[in-house]
Amino acid sequence: MVHIAIVSASIRKGRKSHRIALFFKDFLTKNHLATAGILDLLEYNFPLFDERLKFQEFPSPAVLDFAEKIKSADGVIIVTPEYNGGYPASLKNVVDLLYEEWHHKPVAISTVSDGPFGGTQCITSLQFSLWKMKARIVTATFPVTRVHETFDENGDPKEKSHAEKRAGNFIQELLATIEIKNHIP
Numbered sequence: 252m253v254h255i256a257i258v259s260a261s262i263r264k265g266r267k268s269h270r271i272a273l274f275f276k277d278f279l280t281k282n283h284l285a286t287a288g289i290l291d292l293l294e295y296n297f298p299l300f301d302e303r304l305k306f307q308e309f310p311s312p313a314v315l316d317f318a319e320k321i322k323s324a325d326g327v328i329i330v331t332p333e334y335n336g337g338y339p340a341s342l343k344n345v346v347d348l349l350y351e352e353w354h355h356k357p358v359a360i361s362t363v364s365d366g367p368f369g370g371t372q373c374i375t376s377l378q379f380s381l382w383k384m385k386a387r388i389v390t391a392t393f394p395v396t397r398v399h400e401t402f403d404e405n406g407d408p409k410e411k412s413h414a415e416k417r418a419g420n421f422i423q424e425l426l427a428t429i430e431i432k433n434h435i436p
């Protein structure tokens with residue numbers, strides 16, 4: 252079974268997008284689609300980026316742990332809020348930290364907002380940075396609108412069948428990208 256690393260990007264007090272990371276972890280495991288673990292940037296609490304991991308003389312255990320979890324995952328889901336039309340500094344911090352670890356990595360993106368547009372304005376800049384680092388960006392996306400109303404604190408969606416149908420399509424695209432990668436390494 253493949254393993255998916257879910258990056259939860261918001262480190263904000265009272266964050267809501269973490270609910271979507273919880274939702275995906277539960278969805279993947281209960282449907283036996285993949286094993287999954289959340290890489291919570293709030294828990295990692297990384298300092299502001301000052302150099303790429305490969306050039307760090309004394310990388311912290313947390314940085315090494317994060318890099319290894321991205322490297323060893325078959326695929327990655329990034330759950331990110333939109334902040335002022337972009338993705339948060341916490342996420343750029345770890346995108347830039349790594350390099351080879353992103354190469355050929357299947358990455359699917361879920362954008363999240365508390366408004367009606369699902370955070371979609373931040374997706375192109377994130378896709379572009381990951382594309383520059385040779386990640387295999389999954390074309391399917393999972394925008395979440397009005398996250399504070401549509402998902403509860405445990406990651407349970409209010410409209411379960413609708414959310415799960417959308418998640419199924421999104422995950423199938425990620426799994427297909429992993430499958431292609433595994434056949435053409």
Ligand SMILES: Cc1cc2nc3c(=O)[nH]c(=O)nc-3n(C[C@H](O)[C@H](O)[C@H](O)COP(=O)(O)O)c2cc1C
Pocket residue numbers: 261262263265266267268269332333334335336337363364365366367368369370398399
């Ligand atoms: C600094 C900041 C900027 C934001 N900018 C946007 C925005 O441009 N578009 C949007 O739809 N929501 C915006 N939001 C609201 C977020 O969508 C909202 O906080 C949502 O819950 C997801 O972020 P969170 O996981 O940090 O809670 C912004 C929130 C913050 C804190």
